[in-house]
Amino acid sequence: MRMRQCIKTFATAFAPAAIIFANPALGQGYTVPPALQATIDSHPHVRRLTDWGSRPDWSGDSKRLLFVSKEYGDIFELDVATGKTRPLSFHYPHAGIFRAYYLPNGDYLLLAPRTHTPGFEAYGRSNDSELWLLKGDLSGPPIALGEHNIEGIAVARGGMRVAWSRPKEPPEERVPDAQRRAPEPSSGESNSKLWAAEIVFVDGMPQLANKRVVLDCADKYSPLVKLVTQAGQRCAGFEPQNFVPSDDNRLTFTMATTGLQAGSPYSIGAYVIDLRNGKVMDLDRDEGYAEAEGVFPDGKSTLVEFAESAVLADAVHAVDLWQYQLDGSGRRRPVTWYHSLNASLKSNQGVVSPDGRWLAFGVSTSEIESKVAGQGLGVFLMDLKAAGF
C-alpha cells in the first residue's frame, strides 16, 4: 500500500478547499499561450475535438461522444466524424449536470443535483448529486432513480447494471463553500460503501432493482479491507470506474486509503474486484498516484491517471494516461505524455471506444482547473491503432 497525500478528482472529498474551489480572483481566460498550444498540438496521434467541455463517454457504436459543458453544465453529444455537437439537456429546466453516460438501451444516465444553490457548489458536488435516467429520444425530462452518489459511477456496456458510491453518511454540515474545510487526514473510520444495481423499467418508469453493497470500507472481513489492513492502511472511500467487458463480472475502482495513525495522509490507488468472489487486485502496486479510468474493450487492461511524483500534492498536476494490465501484474505502458512535453500540462478522463480504436480524453493545466473547476482545454482524440495499441 502506498503512503501518500493526494489531491484529485475522486479525491475532492479529501482535498484542500483552495484547490477544489474555482478562484475568481485569477484571470479567467480559458486559453493557453500559443507556445503551449503548439506543445499540446505536438503530441503524436492526437487531434482536438472540442475547445471546451469534459468527461467524455463513448456511444456503443464508437461514433459519438457524450460530454458535459462544465460542472453544473449541460450535456452535448459530439458526432466525431462531422465534429458537430448537439445539446441533449436544453429541453427541460435543470440545475446543472455533473456527468452523463450512455446506457446500452440507448437512454442516458445523468448525475445531477436537484437544486443548485449559489455559493454551495463544492458542497453540492459532494452531497447533492443524484442518478437520473434521460430517455434517448429526449421525450421528456430525466427521471430520478432515487439514489444519491458522489463522483463518478460505473455503467455496464452489456447490461443495465450500474455501480455508485453514496455521499458521506451522515451528511456533512451544509455550509457555504467559503466556510467549508477539507477534513483532517485520518479523521476516523469510513463507512463508505460501493453499491451496484440493475436499472429496470416498471410500467415504463425506470428504477433501480437488486441494490446491493459490493464494497464496504467498514467490512473488516472482506478481502478488500483485509488487503488494506495488511498494508497498514485504512479504507477511506471509493469511486467506481468500469464494469470490465466482456462479461461485466469485474469492476475497476479507485480507493482512497489512509494510514492507521492520526494525521496520516490520504493515498489514491486503482483496483479491480471480481464481483463473483470478492477478490481484489491492486493494479498500480503502490507506486505514485493512480486513479482508474476507462477500461479497454478486450477487458485485459484499463487506463489509469498516473503520476510518479513522490510529493503527492504535486501529483495531481502531473498525471497522464497509462495503460495498466488488469491481471495484477503491475505492467503498465504510457499512453499520453503531455506532462513530459510541458510540466504545466496534464491529461486525464480517458475513455476507450468500444471498438478499441480511439481514446477520448481531456488535456488541462492546473492553472485552468484552478480557474474553472473540472474544466480543461476540451476533448481530445487519440488514434490508438496508429499509436500502436
Place this chain on the structure above:
Amino acid sequence: MKSIRNRSAMTTLVLLAMLGSAQFSGAQDYSLSNEMERKIASHPHVRRLTDWGGRPDWSADSRRLLYVSREYGDVFELNVATGKSRPITFHFPHQGIFRAIYLQNGDILLSAPRYHDPLATAYGRFFGSELWVMKGDLSGPPVPLGVTNHEGIAVARGSMRIAWVDSTAPRPIKRADNEFFSRPIDFASLKDQIWIGEIIYEGGVPRVINKRKILDCESDQGAIAEFNALRGSKCSMIEPQNLVPPDEQRLTFTMLTRKTRDDGHAGADSFILDLQSGKITQLNTRPGYFEVEGVFPDGRNSLAEHASGNQADGATNRVDLWKVALDGSGALTPVTSYNKIDPQLKSNQGVVSPDGRWMAFGVSTAAVEQKVPGQGVGIFLMDLGAAGRR
C-alpha cells in the same frame, strides 16, 4: 445592432400558453428532418455558424459574436472566421444567463437571474432578471448593477449608455411554470417603463448613473399615451432595442398594445423615440406583427421581425427579417424569406455587424421552440453585401 430576441415578451404570452400543454408531450430532439435542413441550407447568401444557441451580438470589430447557449444557459463567444466558440461564463458559479451584449469598453453586459428555480423558469425570466457587468478579460465574476429588468436591453456602441425595461408594479407572487402557463400573469399590470442610464466605474466597480425614465407604458400622459389615445389602444408592454447610431440620440423599441375601444388597435408595432424631443414615430405602416430588431450601422434602417396577422393567429411562428426605414416612411425590404421556403420555418434575432457587411440571426420552427423555450436550430450568417441588403 444588438440585443435581439428570438421571442419577445409579447411572443412569449402566446407561446407560454402553448407550452403548457405541449412541453413534454412528444419527442424532444432538437434536430430537423434532412428535407427541412436542405430547405434551410437553400437560402441564398446565408451560411450556418452554429447548430445551437441564440441571441447573437456582434463585437465592435465585426469578427466575433456573443451568444447564449439557451435560456438560463452559458455565454459563448464565436470567432466567425475560425468557427471556434469559447465559453466565457464557465469561471464563476451562476444560475443561467438570459442575454449577453458587448459594451463599448470591451466589457460584457449580462442579463441573468441571481437565483433559478427550475420549477418556475417562466417567472424567473420575467421577474428574476438583473443586469450585471462582466470584465472583458474574464478576470472575475460579473458585478450586479443593482438594476432589475426583463427582456431586451439597448446598449450603445459609442458610449456606455444602456436602456432597459423595468416595472413599477410590485412583483407578483412567484408561480410555478404549470401555474404560469395555465393562469398567465396579466402583463398589462406590469406597468413597463423604459429607463436609460450610463455605466461608470468607481474604484473599478461598475454602477449606473443618470438613471431616468424615458417611456412609461402605464402613464396617461406623455408620448405613448398620446399616441395610443389616437389609435384606441393601450400599452401592455414595451421593449427597447437599439440606441441608433451614429449619435445615439434615438431609441428603437417595440410596443405591444391592446384595444380600448371596438375599432381600436391591438398588436405589436415598432417605433423610434427621439430622446431629445420625446417624439415617437411608428416605423411600420403595413398591418401585421412588427418587432424591431438590430439597427443598421448607418442609422437609416433597422431590422424587424415581421409577419402578417398578429400573435393570436400565430404570426410569431411565421416571422422573417425585414429592413425597415427609420424615417417613418414605412419603407420595407425583405431580408430573409425562410417562411416562404417552408411555412414551418421562421427567422429572427437579426443583428447587423458594425461594418454593415454581415447579419447574424436565428432560424427556428414553432415545433423546436415549443420543445426548447427560446431555442432555434443555431446561428446563421448572411452576407448582406452579396444579398444587396447593405
